[in-house]
Amino acid sequence: MTKGKETISKLTERLPQLYVAPAEGAQSAHRQAAGRGIIEPGANLEHFLTSDEDELREVSTPAGPIEVLFLAERQDFETFLQIVGHKAQPVPISRTVGAMTYIGLADWGAVAKARAEYEAAGGTQWAAEFGRLTKQPGTFRMQFIVISEGPYSNLSADETPYDSARWVIISREIRLHHECAHVVCRRTMPDVIAPVWDEVTADVTGLLCATGEYDAKLAAKFLGITPDGYAGGRLVEYLTEEQQERVDVIAREVYAVMSQVEQMTHEQGVGADDPFNFLLELKRNPLIDY
Numbered sequence: 001m002t003k004g005k006e007t008i009s010k011l012t013e014r015l016p017q018l019y020v021a022p023a024e025g026a027q028s029a030h031r032q033a034a035g036r037g038i039i040e041p042g043a044n045l046e047h048f049l050t051s052d053e054d055e056l057r058e059v060s061t062p063a064g065p066i067e068v069l070f071l072a073e074r075q076d077f078e079t080f081l082q083i084v085g086h087k088a089q090p091v092p093i094s095r096t097v098g099a100m101t102y103i104g105l106a107d108w109g110a111v112a113k114a115r116a117e118y119e120a121a122g123g124t125q126w127a128a129e130f131g132r133l134t135k136q137p138g139t140f141r142m143q144f145i146v147i148s149e150g151p152y153s154n155l156s157a158d159e160t161p162y163d164s165a166r167w168v169i170i171s172r173e174i175r176l177h178h179e180c181a182h183v184v185c186r187r188t189m190p191d192v193i194a195p196v197w198d199e200v201t202a203d204v205t206g207l208l209c210a211t212g213e214y215d216a217k218l219a220a221k222f223l224g225i226t227p228d229g230y231a232g233g234r235l236v237e238y239l240t241e242e243q244q245e246r247v248d249v250i251a252r253e254v255y256a257v258m259s260q261v262e263q264m265t266h267e268q269g270v271g272a273d274d275p276f277n278f279l280l281e282l283k284r285n286p287l288i289d290y
Contacts, residue, residue: 007054008045008076011069014109014142017083019043026088034087037108048080049073053149059180061276063187066180067144070172077148084146096154099147099179107142114140145179147172152206153222153234160218173210174203181205181279189283195238196254196290199223201282204261208275216255216262225251243290250290257287 002010012018017033020026020043032038053072058065071077078093081100114133115126123129133139151157152171157164181202185192203219220226224233229248236244243250261282264270270278 001058002056004052004054005050007056007069008048008050008071011056012045013112014107015084015105016108017088018048018080019045020083020088021047022079022082022086022088022090024090030083030088034106037106037111048076050076056144059176061180061184062280063184063276066183067142068176068180069144069146070149070176071146072149074148074150077146080146098150098152099145099175101143101145101179101183103143104138104141105143107140110140110142143183145176145183147175147179155221159221161215170210174206176206177209177275178202178206181276184276184279185283188280192283194286194288194290196235196250197283197286197288199234199238200254200258200261200288201279204265204282205275205279208265208270208272208278212272214262214265214270216258219258220255223251223254225255227252227255239290253288260287 008018015034016037016039017030019039020030020033029040029043032040051072053070054076055070056067057070058067069080071080081093081097082089082091084102084105085100111130115130118126118129149168150171151167152174157167160167160170162170179202181204182198185198185201200219200223203222204214207214207219222233223235224231225235230236230251235251235254236247239247239250265278268278
């Protein structure tokens with residue numbers, strides 16, 4: 001685990017493009033850094049505020065470890081997304097975006113390590129060796145999640161059982177493990193996709209990891225649903241246009257299913273110690289098909 005203000009600077013060993021400040025015309029510098037590991041003279045990290053709360057950690061899951069980067073400053077989160085996801089272009093990042101998963105980024109730290117090991121063993125043709133290694137799928141590639149601070153699903157603490165300070169901490173853990181749940185499902189069941197069920201089960205994982213229990217009434221607020229129908233929230237983001245026309249019917253069905261899942265956690269004694277295996281059980285036996 002890396003924690004504190006040095007988190008970003010440590011990560012530049014693997015993602016040198018973080019040295020490229022978002023700006024019009026920065027594509028060339030970004031291409032050199034991201035694609036070739038070359039940093040322009042005088043490059044610095046002054047475009048990041050950094051925080052003592054920043055953290056890069058590894059989450060253990062049944063599908064293998066997942067790296068998660070937490071950036072406490074919203075500005076740093078948006079700057080990171082601009083650099084890594086938008087080739088250092090100063091595009092606006094919606095306030096509704098609180099997490100992002102990146103797959104297949106070049107890991108220049110892994111390249112440096114492989115080169116050092118190769119040359120320490122007496123190798124003298126690194127360029128040829130590098131070309132050979134990069135032909136292997138996934139070599140020198142990294143996957144990780146980046147998350148920001150903020151109330152989960154834009155829900156205020158007043159709408160939860162927690163005070164403001166506690167809700168900030170819980171929101172972070174829900175968001176972190178919600179995104180990890182998506183990665184676990186993609187790694188283990190890449191062809192099994194049901195957008196609403198995926199969100200429900202990811203929230204199950206998030207709440208179990210963050211609080212040790214699944215509160216269906218609280219989770220329903222994340223999606224904006226009640227026993228009577230849709231109340232405005234995330235649910236519609238995962239529905240087709242045709243499904244949106246019967247959103248109240250679907251909302252009632254999803255609410256009932258969430259209550260059923262809560263009962264399952266009580267009956268099976270599921271808590272924070274086994275959330276991902278419960279996630280996979282839910283994915284293998286879906287209670288809704290959309």
